[in-house]
Amino acid sequence: AQTVTQSQPEMSVQEAETVTLSCTYDTSESDYYLFWYKQPPSRQMILVIRQEAYKQQNATENRFSVNFQKAAKSFSLKISDSQLGDAAMYFCAYRSSYQETSGSRLTFGEGTQLTVNP
Amino acid sequence: NAGVTQTPKFRILKIGQSMTLQCAQDMNHNYMYWYRQDPGMGLKLIYYSVGAGITDKGEVPNGYNVSRSTTEDFPLRLELAAPSQTSVYFCASSFGLAGGQLDTQYFGPGTRLTVL
Numbered sequence: 001a002q003t004v005t006q007s008q009p010e011m012s013v014q015e016a017e018t019v020t021l022s023c024t025y026d027t028s029e030s031d032y033y034l035f036w037y038k039q040p041p042s043r044q045m046i047l048v049i050r051q052e053a054y055k056q057q058n059a060t061e062n063r064f065s066v067n068f069q070k071a072a073k074s075f076s077l078k079i080s081d082s083q084l085g086d087a088a089m090y091f092c093a094y095r096s097s098y099q100e101t102s103g104s105r106l107t108f109g110e111g112t113q114l115t116v117n118p
Numbered sequence: 119n120a121g122v123t124q125t126p127k128f129r130i131l132k133i134g135q136s137m138t139l140q141c142a143q144d145m146n147h148n149y150m151y152w153y154r155q156d157p158g159m160g161l162k163l164i165y166y167s168v169g170a171g172i173t174d175k176g177e178v179p180n181g182y183n184v185s186r187s188t189t190e191d192f193p194l195r196l197e198l199a200a201p202s203q204t205s206v207y208f209c210a211s212s213f214g215l216a217g218g219q220l221d222t223q224y225f226g227p228g229t230r231l232t233v234l
Contacts, residue, residue: 042227104149108153
């Protein structure tokens with residue numbers, strides 16, 4: 001079974017600065033997908049960014065980018081030019097590529113609460 | 119296009135009561151999921167369905183039942199509510215195999231359930 005670990009329960013950053021959230025995972029599979037979801041106080045789960053394990057290039061979405069280290073099983077999220085609206089709980093998630101047997105299920109980490117200070 | 123909808127938003131149950139959490143999606147997704155999120159924790163999969171008439175257990179299925187009679191609806195049933203089931207429940211859906219490699223889950227707004 002796969003596990004996802006987020007070792008930082010809380011992080012804080014000053015507005016306009018950069019912050020990196022850590023995530024490690026454990027799997028015996030070679031092909032899989034990794035995601036970062038954002039959960040603001042509204043509780044809505046919002047997809048921030050995703051990475052295919054077979055791609056060496058790190059994914060980027062505007063101010064959000066990842067550092068994917070497959071050998072180390074590490075998947076960190078970097079938020080540049082932090083904004084007040086970035087304040088939320090951030091979850092790292094894993095999905096097997098074997099949809100036929102796993103049903104595309106997501107395995108989540110425990111989350112990192114990000115505070116953005118003005 | 120409403121996406122994934124859940125009802126109710128909030129509910130308080132007494133120990134031993136039963137209830138059904140409703141979930142519907144209008145995106146013609148094949149796959150649907152139920153997760154629970156305990157305070158300060160990540161989401162854990164309760165049950166999932168890969169199509170009408172097909173359901174399977176996730177990580178934490180005990181105390182719950184599901185059915186999938188249509189593509190659009192995926193209700194979650196609690197038969198004998200216990201305090202350990204106090205949680206926030208999220209429904210999600212995705213295209214599944216039809217979505218290909220980039221299949222993405224879309225989440226509903228959640229139902230906050232308290233069992234006293």
